[in-house]
Amino acid sequence: MQLSIVTNQVFKKLPMPPTITAFESSPDRGRGLARDMRVRWALEEVGQPYEVRLVSFSAMKEPAHRALHPFGQIPTYEEGDLALFESGAIVLHIAERHAGLLPDDANARARAIAWMFAALNTVEPPILELATARLLEGDKPWSKERLPLVKDRVRDRLKQLSARLGDADWLDGTFSAGDLMMVGVLLRLKASGLLDEYPNLAAYVARGEARPAFKRAFAAQWAVFTGKPPIG
């Protein structure tokens, strides 16, 4: 019995780290735009180690991965008996269980979560539409004439976000999971040049990228793409 108790104590001190999934070969070529980046970043912010299982595009369509992620995407998150999908849900799960990503005050906490949803349901949809216009409809006869309309819909959201942010460092007080998600979403615009039209948003994203936790997460996903270890 004594041995069993000791063993349990050891397990409590050394729990199995969660396992996330990421692209075996990321379409963004390691630029940190895939959604595993948001989860890696959150785990780095709260100082939690994690394991990564790489998934190929063919494996993502297989029943084993679909059991974890009904829409055949990454990331997923496995921790003991719990399996989660959706980067927003995973980041919120991490933020609720570890200090560092949500304020203690209940109202401030609810507002930080509101910014997570705003990033994913208000700001990201037009950004996804721009990506779709380029990747899936770039060869269509309407592409050139349509792209400015799609870009203007992105600008509408950036203008509103820029007005709210003003000259603050973060969206609502100290850095939170809401900022993590918003920066993660805005990063997808870097190559478009649209972000540079709103200097305070470009500076906001740069502040996110300058965080040590962001850098560690970025290096880890970059290492998957280059095949070189992140440290060394």
Add this chain to the structure above:
Amino acid sequence: MQLSIVTNQVFKKLPMPPTITAFESSPDRGRGLARDMRVRWALEEVGQPYEVRLVSFSAMKEPAHRALHPFGQIPTYEEGDLALFESGAIVLHIAERHAGLLPDDANARARAIAWMFAALNTVEPPILELATARLLEGDKPWSKERLPLVKDRVRDRLKQLSARLGDADWLDGTFSAGDLMMVGVLLRLKASGLLDEYPNLAAYVARGEARPAFKRAFAAQWAVFTGKPPIG
């Protein structure tokens, strides 16, 4: 002093109900597709009374409303010192504070929240794109040729969701905020006919609409459009 204490007790027993905002003149003509419907439904599921402040399209652009909602949309949620925006965040806030929308088990709770994010960040974006294609680009020369592509992207998601739902009543055990949000998102497809291509999803949405709380919420927002009280 005694009077003051009694007064506080009375206030505690009769807290001010939260106030939400909704369209003064909803573009969906009362079909329950505006996002206040999701919040009304959640409040009805947990049995919480609420007040509604109607906002005109011009007022939504004004600083007073922008202070509540940076993106100038509805709904917002005001309760004492707390002001929230984003229907996902508001529904989660309600679900976390009242019984009826999230399971007690921590893992099941995290999974229900994952379905909320899946509804808003994976299923809704292509549905929003379809709405945009119709409303904002319906008069463009590419509209007719492009629409089938947009519809197929919606079908991709519906097929995956249909496969996961199978013959279950709800996405993960009993009805949760995840189902509320998914049904709320899928409702937007009713007029397109796309939902009918997946009979189990059409039945899933119908199960949502058959819930007494849904019916009460629907009647309340319909009453705003018709100008007639919901009951009587």
